[in-house]
Every structure is written in structure tokens, then in C-alpha cells.
Amino acid sequence: MRNYDLVFLKHFSMVIGFLVLVTLGLILFARHLHHALPPEVSPTAKQQTEARIAPVGAVYAGATGAAAQAAAQAAALASASANAAYGGTTDGKVIFDNLCTACHTSGTGGAPTLDKAHWNARIAQGTETLYKHAIEGFTGNAGIMPPKGGNPALTEEQIHATVDWMIGNLK
Numbered sequence: 001m002r003n004y005d006l007v008f009l010k011h012f013s014m015v016i017g018f019l020v021l022v023t024l025g026l027i028l029f030a031r032h033l034h035h036a037l038p039p040e041v042s043p044t045a046k047q048q049t050e051a052r053i054a055p056v057g058a059v060y061a062g063a064t065g066a067a068a069q070a071a072a073q074a075a076a077l078a079s080a081s082a083n084a085a086y087g088g089t090t091d092g093k094v095i096f097d098n099l100c101t102a103c104h105t106s107g108t109g110g111a112p113t114l115d116k117a118h119w120n121a122r123i124a125q126g127t128e129t130l131y132k133h134a135i136e137g138f139t140g141n142a143g144i145m146p147p148k149g150g151n152p153a154l155t156e157e158q159i160h161a162t163v164d165w166m167i168g169n170l171k
Contacts, residue, residue, distance in 0.1 A: 133145055
């Protein structure tokens with residue numbers, strides 16, 4: 001072999017060695033990046049995100065759309081009635097027994113018991129005032145009435161029915 005062939009082989013070997021080192025460096029760098037990046041999103045998190053960014057409404061067209069719209073309205077109505085307190089009942093006794101009796105039987109927090117003596121001054125203000133105090137809450141000299149008796153799921157109709165029942169059952 002001639003001298004310039006040996007020089008070429010020496011330089012070629014050095015270039016190959018350098019490229020091997022660069023390749024190994026890139027492999028190690030890629031492994032480092034792979035471990036540094038966060039893992040893929042779990043399917044549950046992906047579903048929650050998709051549900052969160054889903055469109056609020058839908059477009060209903062034609063006969064199929066009308067049926068889908070009616071079904072959506074029925075589902076919304078069923079969902080809304082399921083969220084109403086005490087199944088949406090307007091039976092004042094049921095609501096009183098489940099919610100109001102704790103304070104209005106024992107007089108806790110200055111609540112008037114179902115004695116006419118406690119209610120005469122209140123009834124004189126009118127039922128609209130009683131409804132307003134029951135719905136919005138009231139803080140007076142004698143005590144405190146929390147808004148909606150402490151149950152924000154009650155509707156105004158339920159409050160009215162309960163107040164009417166209480167007035168009708170004074171002793």
C-alpha cells in the first residue's frame with residue numbers, strides 16, 4: 001500500500017469513529033427526551049376533556065331532527081325534575097317534616113314554633129312578606145331564617161306551599 005492509501009484509511013476510520021460517537025450521542029439524547037416528556041394522556045382524561053369542550057347545542061333538521069329534539073327536551077325535563085328537592089313535591093307537610101321541623105319545632109336559632117302567639121305579628125305583615133323571608137332569608141331581633149330554609153334546591157312553589165301549610169297548622 002502506498003502512503004496516501006494509509007492516510008486515507010486513517011482519516012476514513014476517524015470519520016467513521018466520529019459518526020459512531022455522534023450516533024451514540026443522539027441515541028442517548030433521544031432516550032433522555034423520551035423519559036423527560038410526559039406520558040400519553042389516559043383515555044379517561046381524554047374523554048373528560050372531550051366532554052368538557054363538546055358543543056352545547058345541536059342542530060335538528062327534518063323529521064329525524066324533530067324526534068331527536070323531542071327526546072332531548074324530555075331528557076332535560078327528567079334531569080331537571082330529578083334535581084328538585086324532595087322530588088319536586090309541593091306538599092308543605094312533607095317539606096316541613098324533612099327540613100323545617102328541626103328549627104320550627106324546638107325554636108332553635110329563634111325560629112318561631114307552630115304556636116299562634118309566635119306567628120301573629122308575622123302574619124300581620126302579610127303572606128308575601130313571609131314568602132319573601134322564607135325565600136331570601138331573614139335576620140331579625142328574634143333569630144335567623146336561612147334562605148330557602150338552608151336548601152337551595154327548593155323551588156318558590158315549594159316554599160309557598162310550606163309556608164301556607166305552616167300557617168294553616170298553627171296551634
